[in-house]
Amino acid sequence: GMEIDLGAIAKGYIADLVRSFLRQQGVDRALINLGGNVQTLGAPPQTAGWSVGLKTPFGQGDDLIGVIEVAGKSVVTSGVYERYFELDGRLYHHILDARSGYPLDNELLSVTVISDRSIDGDIYTTLLYGLGVEQSIKALRDAPHIEAIFVTRDQQVICSSSRQFAFRLHDRRYQLTTDSTA
Numbered sequence: 001g002m003e004i005d006l007g008a009i010a011k012g013y014i015a016d017l018v019r020s021f022l023r024q025q026g027v028d029r030a031l032i033n034l035g036g037n038v039q040t041l042g043a044p045p046q047t048a049g050w051s052v053g054l055k056t057p058f059g060q061g062d063d064l065i066g067v068i069e070v071a072g073k074s075v076v077t078s079g080v081y082e083r084y085f086e087l088d089g090r091l092y093h094h095i096l097d098a099r100s101g102y103p104l105d106n107e108l109l110s111v112t113v114i115s116d117r118s119i120d121g122d123i124y125t126t127l128l129y130g131l132g133v134e135q136s137i138k139a140l141r142d143a144p145h146i147e148a149i150f151v152t153r154d155q156q157v158i159c160s161s162s163r164q165f166a167f168r169l170h171d172r173r174y175q176l177t178t179d180s181t182a
Contacts, residue, residue: 012076012122015039019118036077039118043071048166056171057081057109057151065151065174069166070114076121078129079110079151095129106132112149114165120146133158 011034018032019039029042031050040050049071056063058081068075080095080103097104111129113121124146128136133150140146140160149167150158151174159167159178169176 009119009122011035011037012074012117012119015074015118034118036082037118037121038075040070040073040075049073054110054112054149054151054167055079055081059171063171065157065171066167066169066176068112068114068149069168070164072116073164074115074118074121075112075165076115076118076125077110077112078125079108081109095126097130104130106130107152107154108132108150109153110151111136112151114147114149115145124148136160 015032015034015037016039019030019041022030022041027041029044030040032039032041038052043049049069052068052070052075053062053064054066054068054077056065057079059065078095080091091103095104106129108129111125113124113128115121115124128139128148128150131139133152136148136150137160140148147162147164148160150156150160152158155174157167157169157174157176159176162178167176
């Protein structure tokens with residue numbers, strides 16, 4: 001009754017292919033949204049970048065914790081609030097701990113990765129989620145092409161840095177930290 005699929009990287013791979021195809025066709029501005037994976041090409045006229053909403057974990061409908069502004073970058077989010085169920089007061093989500101087979105249980109609600117390639121975002125969101133905030137920020141020092149935004153259970157929004165994007169906090173229940181030593 002088990003099966004293996006490529007869902008963990010398929011959207012990122014496809015988003016990158018679509019961007020390449022659009023470039024080949026002479027398109028210099030586009031926003032490709034594959035639900036959780038957003039790939040941008042250039043920026044809209046007279047703007048610094050595309051505005052990409054970051055959903056408030058467990059929020060209502062289209063509640064946004066904030067907006068990320070990027071140009072020519074990918075934005076990929078993985079979180080525990082989209083695919084989950086509750087049983088006996090415990091939340092079971094889709095990001096699993098390879099050691100136990102059970103959902104990872106750490107301080108995070110979501111990880112958003114900003115990178116050039118969407119497939120990198122797919123890979124790094126899961127990796128960083130598993131590492132947790134402190135280890136992820138250390139790991140990202142060796143990956144200058146990858147940046148991340150972490151949303152924690154204690155209502156912190158932590159940006160690894162902001163060289164490749166701008167972030168505006170919308171949900172005042174959360175506290176924004178941009179210090180990479182957080």
